[in-house]
Amino acid sequence: MYKIVILLLLALSLRAESDYELGKGVQVASLPLYLGGYFSLDYRHMDEQERYRLDDLALLGYGSYEKFSYMAEFEYKSFYVQTKTPQNDRLEKDTTLHTERLYLDYNYDDNCVLRIGKYNSPIGFWNLLPVNVLRQTTSSPVSTDIIFPKFTTGLGGSYTSYGEGELHLELMAQNNEDLDNKYNNYKIDEHYGVNVLYEKDEYALKVNAGYFHKIDTINEPDNLYYYLLSAKYDTEKYQFLAELGSQYSEEKTTTPYAGYIQGLYRFTEQHIGSIRVESYEDRIINEQDEIAIVAYTYRPLYPVAIKSEYQFHSLSSQNQFLFSFSVLF
Amino acid sequence: MKKTHQILLPLLFISLPAIAGEYAVVSNQNMKDLTLIEIKAIFLKKITLIDDVKIVPINLEARDDLRLKFEEKVLNMSFSRLKTYWTKEHYLGHRPPISMKSQESIKAFINNVDGSIGYVNIENVEQNMKIIYKWSD
Numbered sequence: 001m002y003k004i005v006i007l008l009l010l011a012l013s014l015r016a017e018s019d020y021e022l023g024k025g026v027q028v029a030s031l032p033l034y035l036g037g038y039f040s041l042d043y044r045h046m047d048e049q050e051r052y053r054l055d056d057l058a059l060l061g062y063g064s065y066e067k068f069s070y071m072a073e074f075e076y077k078s079f080y081v082q083t084k085t086p087q088n089d090r091l092e093k094d095t096t097l098h099t100e101r102l103y104l105d106y107n108y109d110d111n112c113v114l115r116i117g118k119y120n121s122p123i124g125f126w127n128l129l130p131v132n133v134l135r136q137t138t139s140s141p142v143s144t145d146i147i148f149p150k151f152t153t154g155l156g157g158s159y160t161s162y163g164e165g166e167l168h169l170e171l172m173a174q175n176n177e178d179l180d181n182k183y184n185n186y187k188i189d190e191h192y193g194v195n196v197l198y199e200k201d202e203y204a205l206k207v208n209a210g211y212f213h214k215i216d217t218i219n220e221p222d223n224l225y226y227y228l229l230s231a232k233y234d235t236e237k238y239q240f241l242a243e244l245g246s247q248y249s250e251e252k253t254t255t256p257y258a259g260y261i262q263g264l265y266r267f268t269e270q271h272i273g274s275i276r277v278e279s280y281e282d283r284i285i286n287e288q289d290e291i292a293i294v295a296y297t298y299r300p301l302y303p304v305a306i307k308s309e310y311q312f313h314s315l316s317s318q319n320q321f322l323f324s325f326s327v328l329f
Numbered sequence: 330m331k332k333t334h335q336i337l338l339p340l341l342f343i344s345l346p347a348i349a350g351e352y353a354v355v356s357n358q359n360m361k362d363l364t365l366i367e368i369k370a371i372f373l374k375k376i377t378l379i380d381d382v383k384i385v386p387i388n389l390e391a392r393d394d395l396r397l398k399f400e401e402k403v404l405n406m407s408f409s410r411l412k413t414y415w416t417k418e419h420y421l422g423h424r425p426p427i428s429m430k431s432q433e434s435i436k437a438f439i440n441n442v443d444g445s446i447g448y449v450n451i452e453n454v455e456q457n458m459k460i461i462y463k464w465s466d
Contacts, residue, residue, distance in 0.1 A: 023416040023419060024415070024416070024419055024425075025419050034419075034424065036419055036420075038420075060419075060420070060422070062422035063422075066383070067378070067383075069422065070422075071421075071422040107377060107378050109378065109381065110376070110378050110379055110380065110381070128421075129417055129420065129421075131420065134416070134417055134420060160375070160376075162364065162366050162367050162370060162376070163366075164366075165366070166366070166370065166375070201405075236407055236410060269409045302409075302412055302413050302416050303416050328416060328419070328420065
């Protein structure tokens, strides 16, 4: 039934918008509802494995009315995954429509916004724009996956003030299960976090710290604390981005460090090169790795990305080539 | 000939400031004073309320000369960087400011809608408008 509703809304909105531009979404009639979406196709080649994937097939809906605004995002994750190894050829399809984000914001006053629902945890810079078409490389840094919960389901509140620069304080609070806990890197029932961002001209600095409680764990610490420090320098031609964090429990350090530094150069609006160096130690799975990534992105239009990258790992069996095609509409 | 140069060259430099365009970010008289960083935040839709009034930033159309000047001098962002910014904001659920075809439309909108803010050539500023910020070529 929901598929019929979605198709109807899309048809209605495409009829309404004659000056549609890719990456801008469409308004449904004159309602406070904009629709958009994105998808990603990717290919991965490793020594003994090849993978073809249709990932992130997502629909976005959002709008605002008076002091309220909302966002809904539903997504097919790993919709089609074909993996080939010398031993076998495997095909997996996940046709469950997941709830990636679903929240309501209320602009309390000039400086404060309150939020309820499921949202991207505002931790670091990468985690706020995690979809393939918007990020710089097909892959995401390991540190964005092993330190903090990517999503929070609960309450949020932020305070922003403008002086010489922009100061932004934000709190996250979850004391219930995830709205769709299959769609999170950790299954959690508690998360409390704080985010402090200072931005001036081309510079932005961010400090995050928090606590979360994992469920469904066996022989692993379930009360975990984390912190993440992030910095960004962004100009017309260059961008430097760095994030470094750690995770620990009361008994032991689970991830002593995980971080990356990435440099990006825009040769032209369409051609972008980037280099990323990563390092991490994960004591839960007992793995330590250093990674160097060289990547190139071609954007015929900004909302269309054709990307390739090669990853050199200190664990050489993990060396890989990635290629992807992604679109935001 | 040499004498003519000696007379004309200084005249040319004196006349340059006169031909440089002057522009203003304007609103109605109810708007409070704003800093440059707040104006930027309004046009990037980071500030949406001021004194509990909904703020409505208004742009000229995409390739309008004055809009490009405003984006370069006030927002300090190129056309392509702004396109990138609004594509990312689409994913975050935010829309770019509304666009109008002419400075006349912007003036009419500002006169009628509390909280609206736009930019015009300085000679188009009317008495009932408040100049929030001025810049020149």
